[in-house]
Amino acid sequence: MTMRLIDLSSAVDADQWEPEPVTHLSMSPAQGAQHMHDEMAAHLGIEFDISKLPDREFLNNDIFTLTTHTGTHVDAPAHYGTRASYREGPPRTVDQLPLEWFHQNAFVLDLTKVGTGTVDAEFIAKELVRIGYEPRRLDIALLHTGADDRIGTPAYFSEFTGLDGSAVAFLLDHGIRVIGTDAFSLDAPFPYIIEKFRETGDESVLWPAHFLGRDREYCQIERLANLADLPAYGFTVSAFPVKLARAGAGWARAVAMIDD
Numbered sequence: 001m002t003m004r005l006i007d008l009s010s011a012v013d014a015d016q017w018e019p020e021p022v023t024h025l026s027m028s029p030a031q032g033a034q035h036m037h038d039e040m041a042a043h044l045g046i047e048f049d050i051s052k053l054p055d056r057e058f059l060n061n062d063i064f065t066l067t068t069h070t071g072t073h074v075d076a077p078a079h080y081g082t083r084a085s086y087r088e089g090p091p092r093t094v095d096q097l098p099l100e101w102f103h104q105n106a107f108v109l110d111l112t113k114v115g116t117g118t119v120d121a122e123f124i125a126k127e128l129v130r131i132g133y134e135p136r137r138l139d140i141a142l143l144h145t146g147a148d149d150r151i152g153t154p155a156y157f158s159e160f161t162g163l164d165g166s167a168v169a170f171l172l173d174h175g176i177r178v179i180g181t182d183a184f185s186l187d188a189p190f191p192y193i194i195e196k197f198r199e200t201g202d203e204s205v206l207w208p209a210h211f212l213g214r215d216r217e218y219c220q221i222e223r224l225a226n227l228a229d230l231p232a233y234g235f236t237v238s239a240f241p242v243k244l245a246r247a248g249a250g251w252a253r254a255v256a257m258i259d260d
């Protein structure tokens with residue numbers, strides 16, 4: 001039996017359009033040599049002749065400036081607010097989450113034909129019947145919306161399908177703790193939510209997926225990619241968040257493992 005790995009991550013790329021632009025300062029190995037020389041001289045009083053280095057190069061470095069919600073990342077309960085009605089104390093930050101939540105059997109629901117807006121619990125239930133799968137405790141639920149086709153463009157942030165509160169609650173009722181999406185958010189796009197709220201005055205349209213996380217402890221993986229390459233179920237997903245102390249989210253390299 002061989003195992004196939006499928007990369008489910010989108011890149012952190014300073015060349016792509018982002019509402020909060022990413023900056024990427026790259027130091028070449030030659031610049032690294034000069035930097036090392038200058039630091040040694042300033043802090044240790046050592047004069048180092050960089051021409052003695054092989055190829056006159058030291059080491060490269062990269063400095064990124066980006067939010068924790070850039071690229072594929074895990075939203076921790078602390079992202080959703082300061083209240084956690086399900087436990088004593090504050091909601092957990094990304095460095096405090098159980099690792100086993102992020103290495104589990106997974107299944108994919110097809111939301112590609114819905115368009116901008118949300119789906120509800122009834123949609124999810126029907127989709128599970130269509131693929132013939134009954135979710136199990138700690139499964140990772142993946143939402144294939146097709147939004148990753150628009151990565152790097154403004155439309156990626158304003159056109160996609162999210163979940164309403166009933167859909168999230170339905171998945172959590174099955175013992176799911178991690179819901180992933182290839183879209184920017186598990187909720188509908190900002191402009192869609194604002195427009196719906198203006199029309200209806202209904203507060204339940206305001207980020208219901210995120211706000212449900214104040215009453216039910218769960219995580220989202222946002223900005224996944226390549227979900228079209230997956231079978232509906234029968235594979236494992238690994239998406240451990242980077243251990244950022246006291247942070248509400250952390251980047252992840254999400255990978256699917258399929259036994260052939």
Ligand SMILES: [Zn+2]
Nearest residue numbers: 069075222249
């Ligand atoms: Zn996020």
